[in-house]
Amino acid sequence: MFELTEEIWKKSPFIRLLGLEIEKLEHGTCSSRLRIKDTLLNKHGVVHGGVIYSLADISMGVAVYSTLKKGEETSTVEIKINYLKPAKTSLLTCEAKILKKGKNIAVMEAEIRSGENTLIAKALGTFMLT
Numbered sequence: 001m002f003e004l005t006e007e008i009w010k011k012s013p014f015i016r017l018l019g020l021e022i023e024k025l026e027h028g029t030c031s032s033r034l035r036i037k038d039t040l041l042n043k044h045g046v047v048h049g050g051v052i053y054s055l056a057d058i059s060m061g062v063a064v065y066s067t068l069k070k071g072e073e074t075s076t077v078e079i080k081i082n083y084l085k086p087a088k089t090s091l092l093t094c095e096a097k098i099l100k101k102g103k104n105i106a107v108m109e110a111e112i113r114s115g116e117n118t119l120i121a122k123a124l125g126t127f128m129l130t
């Protein structure tokens with residue numbers, strides 16, 4: 001999925017800054033990963049919650065984007081995230097999928113795991129379709 005990661009990096013400087021990579025993209029689902037750099041840690045030496053939130057947000061957005069027709073767009077309306085464990089790892093992965101897609105709104109789910117496959121956060125998001 002190197003080509004897809006490159007394409008997304010061209011469109012979004014923030015995604016490139018984070019270093020998020022797309023591993024797998026299918027209709028309505030997205031698997032992504034993020035290698036953790038020291039600049040993504042908080043003062044306690046664990047991955048900053050905003051980084052985990054961004055990984056979920058981007059992955060859910062890419063998953064819903066994979067279902068849109070040419071010219072359609074999506075944007076985040078809201079996300080609720082539960083942080084379950086501190087992320088003390090060099091790699092995070094995210095599995096995002098559509099739970100329900102209507103005419104104007106899509107409800108998404110994302111699970112973020114550590115490199116050891118431990119669930120560290122779960123997110124539920126609403127995305128607008130335009």
